[in-house]
Amino acid sequence: AQSVTQLDSQVPVFEEAPVELRCNYSSSVSVYLFWYVQYPNQGLQLLLKYLSGSTLVESINGFEAEFNKSQTSFHLRKPSVHISDTAEYFCAVSVRRGGGYNKLIFGAGTRLAVHP
Amino acid sequence: GEEVAQTPKHLVRGEGQKAKLYCAPIKGHSYVFWYQQVLKNEFKFLISFQNENVFDETGMPKERFSAKCLPNSPCSLEIQATKLEDSAVYFCASSRRETQYFGPGTRLLVL
Structure with missing residues (x-):
């Protein structure tokens, strides 16, 4: 079975400071990896994903994540956060398996709170 | 459409009542x-x-839960005889391949 661990339930940070949100996963088979963001009372928005190829993936709003197979991690980073980045961030995996596309398995989420 | 649509946004039911939620996936997503x-x-x-x-x-x-996706109709999720613990936000997502796109959710409150 697969599982996702987000080690920090809350991360407070000051505006313009760097941030890292940690995500580790457990799986005996290959997975796709995703980060989603949820603003209050809204649905999930895809932030970035790793499917194959380069292990460093970037989003359009300055976030990046690096897939590390040996450490089974997919940590999310941003060099300088804004107040508007305050939200809940979810790491998720889905199993690569022939014959179709599978459910997402989510971590418990990390609440990023950016303070002025 | 270009977004996943979910209706209703909010749903309030008494314990034991039925609840039905709808989801229209992005066009072309199977x-x-x-x-x-x-x-x-x-x-x-x-x-x-x-x-x-x-x-x-x-x-x-x-x-108590059932779901359907019929051709040319929104998908549906139905809960017969709701319980207090069914209170939650229900999200629908659709995909063409491995990447799922989420709707805004339906907030179900069971009283």
Whole structure:
């Protein structure tokens, strides 16, 4: 079975400071990896994903994540956060398996709170 | 459409009543997924469809929950005889391949 661990339930940070949100996963088979963001009372928005190829993936709003197979991690980073980045961030995996596309398995989420 | 649409946004039911939620996937997406998000932010997978066929129903509490995706109709998730613990936000997602796109959710409150 697969599982996702987000080690920090809350991360407070000051505006313009760097941030890292940690995500580790457990799986005996290959997975796709995703980060989603949820603003209050809204649905999930895809932030970035790793499917194959380069292990460093970037989003359009300055976030990046690096897939590390040996450490089974997919940590999310941003060099300088804004107040508007305050939200809940979810790491998720889905199993690569022939014959179709599978459910997402989510971590418990990390609440990023950016303070002025 | 270009976004996953879910209706209604809010639903209030008395315990024991039926609840029915709807989801219109993005046009061209053949996969539909239903998830339940409970108060502690935990996402629980319920069921997925590939076109109108059930693909994975390992998360469904089958005794009270049912779901359908029929051609040319929104997909639906129905809860018979709701219980207090069914109070949650229900999200639908659709995909063409591995990347799922989520709707805004339906908030169900069971009193």
